[in-house]
Amino acid sequence: MGAPRPSRHNPYFDLLDACKQRGCPICTLVLGVVRHYLEAIVYECVNDPPTRIAVVASHGYCNDHTWQLHEMRASLGAAIMYRDVLRGVMNSIAVRSAGSRLSLFAPRKYYLGVLSRLTSFVNSAEPPGIGRSLADPHAACPACQVRERSELGYLGAVLEHIDEMEFLEAFRGTGGLCIVHLDQAASTARDIAAVDRLLAVQVELLQSLDAELSEFLRKQDYRFRAEDIGHEGDSWIRALAMVAGKRGVR
Ligand SMILES: [Zn+2]
Numbered sequence: 001m002g003a004p005r006p007s008r009h010n011p012y013f014d015l016l017d018a019c020k021q022r023g024c025p026i027c028t029l030v031l032g033v034v035r036h037y038l039e040a041i042v043y044e045c046v047n048d049p050p051t052r053i054a055v056v057a058s059h060g061y062c063n064d065h066t067w068q069l070h071e072m073r074a075s076l077g078a079a080i081m082y083r084d085v086l087r088g089v090m091n092s093i094a095v096r097s098a099g100s101r102l103s104l105f106a107p108r109k110y111y112l113g114v115l116s117r118l119t120s121f122v123n124s125a126e127p128p129g130i131g132r133s134l135a136d137p138h139a140a141c142p143a144c145q146v147r148e149r150s151e152l153g154y155l156g157a158v159l160e161h162i163d164e165m166e167f168l169e170a171f172r173g174t175g176g177l178c179i180v181h182l183d184q185a186a187s188t189a190r191d192i193a194a195v196d197r198l199l200a201v202q203v204e205l206l207q208s209l210d211a212e213l214s215e216f217l218r219k220q221d222y223r224f225r226a227e228d229i230g231h232e233g234d235s236w237i238r239a240l241a242m243v244a245g246k247r248g249v250r
């Protein structure tokens with residue numbers, strides 16, 4: 001407590017702002033960061049060759065981020081970039097020697113290079129996602145990399161301020177980190193004492209959600225159906241978000 005207040009334009013203030021919304025503040029922040037990134041790409045940078053090269057090299061964005069372009073109605077940017085991606089695929093097919101395998105999603109070196117740079121930043125023992133996963137062909141998604149950088153930065157701010165009353169109060173109001181971001185914080189942070197403090201707060205919040213879920217379930221019983229549903233009414237939705245993160249974050 002009593003740490004000097006950081007200056008404005010600091011992730012801490014973004015974090016405090018995100019704490020005004022319910023649910024994991026890291027999810028709230030990174031959804032915004034990725035959305036701004038995609039908007040900048042499709043409305044401003046689509047004619048910037050390095051931007052397009054990165055998207056073609058990763059064979060497009062991952063499933064979630066690709067469909068975000070659809071939600072944004074980014075027809076022109078999507079048509080330009082994804083035509084490049086499809087031309088890249090046709091080129092890969094054309095240069096393949098007959099009888100050999102075709103591996104479209106193989107930029108593992110590139111992907112691991114980026115990941116190891118990111119993880120060394122937070123002192124993680126091993127980059128996640130080693131080994132090819134059929135479930136995640138777009139592992140090199142540039143928007144996911146933007147998200148990951150942002151997650152690590154904001155989680156650093158959570159850990160830095162977790163023992164300050166102002167932040168704690170705001171953080172408690174959100175219900176805490178989703179377990180995806182909790183795991184990321186607890187497994188990558190250098191400051192183990194800060195992780196201890198975060199986990200202690202998080203356990204309180206998890207216990208409180210657990211109690212609300214139990215109350216919700218109790219009222220599903222026909223004997224108690226006449227009782228009014230209180231603030232526990234949406235606890236099951238908060239449990240979904242707590243486990244998986246906010247919709248679209250992964
Ligand atoms: Zn989250």
Ligand SMILES: [Zn+2]
Nearest residue numbers: 062065141144
């Ligand atoms: Zn992605």
